[in-house]
Amino acid sequence: MDIKIRIEKVVSGGLGFSRIDEKVYFVPFTLPGELIFGEIYEDKKEYAFVRVKEIIEKSEKRITPVCPIFGYCGGCQLQMTDYKTQLSIKKDMIEESISRIAKIDIPVMDIVESDKVFNYRNKGSFQVFNGSKIGYCEPGTTDPFPIESCPIMEEPINRRIKEFLTIEEENKKIEGMKALVIRSNFESKIIDSTIKKDWFIENVAGLNFIVDIDTFFQVNRTIIPKWLGHIKDLVLNYKVGKGLLDLYSGVGIISQYLAPYFDHVIGIEINKTLVKNGNKALELNKINNTKFITADASRFYSLGFIYDTVIINPPRKGISYKMIKSLIQSKPKVIIYSSCNPDTFARDIRQLIAGGYSIDYIQGFDMFPNTKHLEVVGVIYLK
Ligand SMILES: C[S@@+](CC[C@H](N)C(=O)[O-])C[C@H]1O[C@@H](n2cnc3c(N)ncnc32)[C@H](O)[C@@H]1O
Structure with missing residues (x-):
């Protein structure tokens, strides 16, 4: 079913929010004040999720996202607006x-x-598919989206992705893998999950930490x-x-x-x-x-x-x-x-x-x- 609604605000999950009568509508990738035309893709008694087909009235805060696959990969939800608006x-x-x-x-x-605001993540978790392609998978879907780089990853991580995709010997290392983790540290050193139990020293706020390829560390x-x-x-x-x-x-x-x-x-x-x-x-x-x-x-x-x-x-x-x-x-x-x-x-x-x-x-x-x-x-x- 199609619906025309005006977005009131953005709520938890980065979702545009609107209420009509007693029913709540969540619309991903929309901004406060926008009037949208979309289709309901999940309909419950008290709430529904709507996919945008057309933005009838755009917010003046809407910008062109930096990333060509924004909206498809599941990673970013707010690239359609400037940083000041994101913070608010x-x-x-x-x-x-x-x-x-x-x-x-x-x-x-x-x-x-x-x-x-970009190139800040020191850890990337990717899917490997079709033998040795690298991609992201939108939550709730099973088809990964191929990528060659990601604008929120630190540059050394993007360079490593490029090596995996373009150098035959490196490409062989990820053949048949399902998941790939790449991490970078304060001195642009890289570790990735093609080597088990790899680790490096991370330095942050004047302190040194041992960071393993597969354990938690703050990403920014x-x-x-x-x-x-x-x-x-x-x-x-x-x-x-x-x-x-x-x-x-x-x-x-x-x-x-x-x-x-x-x-x-x-x-x-x-x-x-x-x-x-x-x-x-x-x-x-x-x-x-x-x-x-x-x-x-x-x-x-x-x-x-x-x-x-x-x-x-x-x-x-x-x-x-x-x-x-x-x-x-x-x-x-x-x-x-x-x-x-x-x-x-x-x-x-x-x-x-x-x-x-x-x-x-x-x-x-x-x-x-x-x-x-x-x-x-x-x-x-x-x-
Ligand atoms: C958000 S991280 C924060 C870690 C740390 N404060 C930092 O800033 O690096 C949450 C941590 O909780 C740990 N954790 C999860 N469940 C736990 C539990 N029941 N008891 C103790 N630690 C737990 C995880 O392994 C993870 O290291």
């Missing part, structure tokens, strides 16, 4: 999630911008110092106690940055390799008051790690109800919560507020320009 859309996205899900009214600070090196600097300022502003507990610590980037400001720091991370690499990095960075432990972070209470200052930086799904209960029980005086998903962040802070906490500060960081993704940081404290 992302701030609105956080505000909308907070008021709809957390049901609180609190001002959200302006988004902290990334120094680089250019914004990390600003993000860590803000977390440090918040921690020092609210600082209580001599110890810091860093839950979901990864390779320990937050713990190690904050280590000089505490007597001791404990990081809890479920991935053994990240814990091993985190503990090795402590030697590289000459930090001797910090320790990383392999465990499920939601067990921190039963493991006896009860601290007044807690950092939480979980995956997109947010924190479990078990962890919410443990936090409410162990009563840390201040929790700095950094999340890459405003919806689960809003859900979790709602539960913490119901458990007696207040929230004081919410700010987004644009770690992922041109995409629907962002990082949001909040301070949750006991009065």
Whole structure:
């Protein structure tokens, strides 16, 4: 069925949003104020998804995307507008999630911008198909889109893609593979998943980290110092106690940055390799008051790690109800919560507020320009 609608705003997921009567319509790749004609491709009782056939009235903020396959590969959702507008859309996205899900009214600070808007990603995950072509696959589809480069990847990653596609010997290395990961570091060194267990040293915010081809590391090196600097300022502003507990610590980037400001720091991370690499990095960075432990972070209470200052930086799904209960029980005086998903962040802070906490500060960081993704940081404290 076809429909003509005007986009009211852009919401979580980078989706244009419109409401007609009691029904909500989500329209990818549209901007506030635009009048579009499109077809409904998924229709439910309370909401529907619409694919644009024609933009009848364009937003003055609409620009020509840099990437020729924007809209097809599933990677970027906001390249159709300038960076300033992207930042304002992302701030609105956080505000909308907070008021709809957390049901609180609190001002959200302006988004902290990334120094680089293109060529910022230090990690690319690609599909290999038709023997040895490289591409992206739009979520929910099975046909990869071939690429020769990607404008949001760091240049060394694009050079490596070109080598795989144009040099026979390199092309043979990816023949028959299904997935290909390429990473670049601060000195443009490259590792890729044609070599198992490869690793390099990454340097960010003055600290060294061991990064494996297949373990988590923040993807946008250019914004990390600003993000860590803000977390440090918040921690020092609210600082209580001599110890810091860093839950979901990864390779320990937050713990190690904050280590000089505490007597001791404990990081809890479920991935053994990240814990091993985190503990090795402590030697590289000459930090001797910090320790990383392999465990499920939601067990921190039963493991006896009860601290007044807690950092939480979980995956997109947010924190479990078990962890919410443990936090409410162990009563840390201040929790700095950094999340890459405003919806689960809003859900979790709602539960913490119901458990007696207040929230004081919410700010987004644009770690992922041109995409629907962002990082949001909040301070949750006991009065
Ligand atoms: C968003 S990353 C953040 C890592 C780190 N704070 C950083 O900035 O590099 C989330 C981390 O949580 C870890 N993780 C996922 N589930 C976990 C759990 N139940 N307990 C502890 N760590 C977990 C993942 O392995 C990943 O390293």
